[in-house]
Amino acid sequence: xxxxxxxxxxxxxxxxxxxxxxxxxxxxxxxxxxxxxxxxxxxxxxxxxxxxxxxxxxxxxxxxxxxxxxxxxxxxxxxxxxxxxxxxxxxxxxxxxxxxxxxxxxxxxxxxxxxxxxxxxxxxxxxxxxxxxxxxxxxxxxxxxxxxxxxxxxxxxxxxxxxxxxxxxxxxxxxxxxxxxxxxxxxxxxxxxxxxxxxxxxxxxxxxxxx
Amino acid sequence: xxxxxxxxxxxxxxxxxxxxxxxxxxxxxxxxxxxxxxxxxxxxxxxxxxxxxxxxxxxxxxxxxxxxxxxxxxxxxxxxxxxxxxxxxxxxxxxxxxxxxxxxxxxxxxxxxxxxxxxxxxxxxxxxxxxxxxxxxxxxxxxxxxxxxxxxxxxxxxxxxxxxxxxxxxxxxxxxxxxxxxxxxxxxxxxxxxxxxxxxxxxxxxxxxx
Numbered sequence: 481x482x483x484x485x486x487x488x489x490x491x492x493x494x495x496x497x498x499x500x501x502x503x504x505x506x507x508x509x510x511x512x513x514x515x516x517x518x519x520x521x522x523x524x525x526x527x528x529x530x531x532x533x534x535x536x537x538x539x540x541x542x543x544x545x546x547x548x549x550x551x552x553x554x555x556x557x558x559x560x561x562x563x564x565x566x567x568x569x570x571x572x573x574x575x576x577x578x579x580x581x582x583x584x585x586x587x588x589x590x591x592x593x594x595x596x597x598x599x600x601x602x603x604x605x606x607x608x609x610x611x612x613x614x615x616x617x618x619x620x621x622x623x624x625x626x627x628x629x630x631x632x633x634x635x636x637x638x639x640x641x642x643x644x645x646x647x648x649x650x651x652x653x654x655x656x657x658x659x660x661x662x663x664x665x666x667x668x669x670x671x672x673x674x675x676x677x678x679x680x681x682x683x684x685x686x687x688x689x690x691x
Numbered sequence: 692x693x694x695x696x697x698x699x700x701x702x703x704x705x706x707x708x709x710x711x712x713x714x715x716x717x718x719x720x721x722x723x724x725x726x727x728x729x730x731x732x733x734x735x736x737x738x739x740x741x742x743x744x745x746x747x748x749x750x751x752x753x754x755x756x757x758x759x760x761x762x763x764x765x766x767x768x769x770x771x772x773x774x775x776x777x778x779x780x781x782x783x784x785x786x787x788x789x790x791x792x793x794x795x796x797x798x799x800x801x802x803x804x805x806x807x808x809x810x811x812x813x814x815x816x817x818x819x820x821x822x823x824x825x826x827x828x829x830x831x832x833x834x835x836x837x838x839x840x841x842x843x844x845x846x847x848x849x850x851x852x853x854x855x856x857x858x859x860x861x862x863x864x865x866x867x868x869x870x871x872x873x874x875x876x877x878x879x880x881x882x883x884x885x886x887x888x889x890x891x892x893x894x895x896x897x898x899x900x901x
Binding site for chain 2: 528530532534536543545547553559561565566569586686688689
């Protein structure tokens with residue numbers, strides 16, 4: 481409610497976004513022999529768990545905060561809800577690999593460019609299974625390349641503790657956005673960052689335990 | 692014989708159920724209740740209370756619980772301070788919203804936003820209990836055990852988009868609000884339980900900052 485002004489500012493920023501294409505992704509990774517053909521992400525997979533995170537979304541210097549909730553509602557689909565700290569629902573989506581449904585969205589946020597961006601972000605965040613075509617490595621991680629339509633996802637697994645560190649979503653020439661994960665046990669991600677490279681958009685999720 | 696016992700038990704259960712339910716107030720009870728609440732609300736210069744907020748979403752296994760402290764000072768200084776499980780405060784002051792999100796401070800000028808003015812009035816009203824405005828809401832009144840309940844349905848279309856209904860539960864003796872329930876357009880709601888309420892303690896203006 482009280483957020484509507486902030487939202488309005490944010491939307492204007494979203495609308496003002498001009499996609500600047502520049503540079504290219506140089507892959508400084510060393511090719512390596514494939515050691516697996518698929519990778520299963522351990523996060524967001526338990527249908528009994530309510531995944532609840534305090535969220536900061538920063539768009540072109542503007543901040544929007546609230547609570548992000550994800551729940552696996554069947555084998556293929558997650559429900560995603562974003563509310564303010566007061567609890568008012570700002571967006572409510574159902575998302576799977578091939579489907580996307582907007583259950584509700586406040587009119588201030590009901591913009592195609594925003595919805596499409598979040599749809600891509602969340603689809604990747606909740607994606608469970610990756611088929612691997614190529615493998616690389618750098619100093620600290622094994623890197624698995626998985627085709628995603630016309631684009632690719634690069635999955636970074638740390639060499640030190642075999643945890644999923646990040647997923648880079650990239651076109652053939654440049655990185656689009658990156659998901660960073662922090663996890664204690666490799667089952668649950670306590671902290672997640674979604675950082676866009678071509679627009680100034682950053683989403684930070686911090687898990688909180690409700691007592 | 693056994694059937695009769697079951698029938699009897701069933702009847703008892705039914706009657707128990709009825710007595711636990713909401714009963715509509717009579718016209719006389721409504722005017723008495725409104726008067727009681729208004730007398731108390733008029734005396735409120737400052738108010739501070741602990742609160743526990745339960746966010747209920749149908750698809751979740753359990754409600755999302757957050758808690759903290761709310762402080763109000765006449766005529767329109769208001770602060771919600773969440774302390775668990777995170778530190779977040781939002782202060783309404785002189786046409787501004789001041790936010791402190793885990794130490795990160797920000798301010799938004801809301802100027803004379805009409806919807807904001809209405810929402811601010813609504814928050815203050817729902818905590819003090821003084822929001823019996825027939826122009827803004829369709830109001831219905833009920834009696835519960837030891838409590839009174841008022842249900843407010845917004846008349847304004849814009850407000851209705853955010854809140855389908857507000858339910859205020861009052862302690863019968865003290866005539867103050869003990870629970871605020873905000874129902875959204877779907878069957879999801881936010882329930883805020885107020886406790887340890889302190890009325891008219893000295894509260895400095897400097898509290899209302901981020």
